[in-house]
Amino acid sequence: MISLRDLTEADLPWMAEVERELFGASAWSRELITHDYRYGFARYRGLEVDGALAGYSVYxxxxxxxxxxxxxxxxxxxxxxxxxxxxxxxxxxxxxxxVGDAWLEVAVTNEAALGLYRAHGFEDVRVRRKYYQPEGVDALVMRVALRGYEPEH
Known part of the structure; x- marks a missing residue:
């Protein structure tokens, strides 16, 4: 069973570990995650499969x-x-x-994510050169207009 929930501070070490595994040198550090979480601007969401965390988003x-x-x-x-x-x-x-629009950045090398975002109506806006550091990978800034949006399934 799949379920979504807000992450708690107790979930942050797991998130930091996954960050390191998936994003290497450009991963958010545990300190950054904890500080950002406590600041309160962002919403931290977890996705569980059969009661175990399997993914997350921050927005x-x-x-x-x-x-x-x-x-x-x-x-x-x-x-x-x-x-x-x-x-x-x-x-x-x-x-x-x-809001009328939603925004994100994605590594130009992340084909799976690019496909997901485009299937949900996100359009390319511009490239941010060497956005992801220290690797120096470019990011594609994408935007979706939310009024009239219908995802492809």
Missing amino acids: GYDGDAFHLMNLAVLPEMRGRGLGRALLEDFLAEARVEG
Whole structure:
């Protein structure tokens, strides 16, 4: 069974470990995650499969933009629609906030994520050169207009 919930501070060490495994040198540190979580701007969401965390997302609205800052699914759990569930949770929250657009950045090398985002109506806006450090990987800034949006399934 798949379920979504807000992450707790007790989940943050797990999240930091997954970050290191998935994103290597450009991963958010445990200190950064803890500080950001406590600050209160972002919403930290966890996705569970049969009661065990299998993915997470971090997003928020700063009064200017509704922004997906992070989305990750454990490698062994991919291909089950979990990334889609996390993204649709983000988009549903954006609608609750009443925003017209949602934004994200994604590594230009992450074909799976690019496909997911494009299937949900995200369009390319611009490239941020060497955004992901220390690797120096470019990021694609993407945006979706939420009014009239229908995801492809």
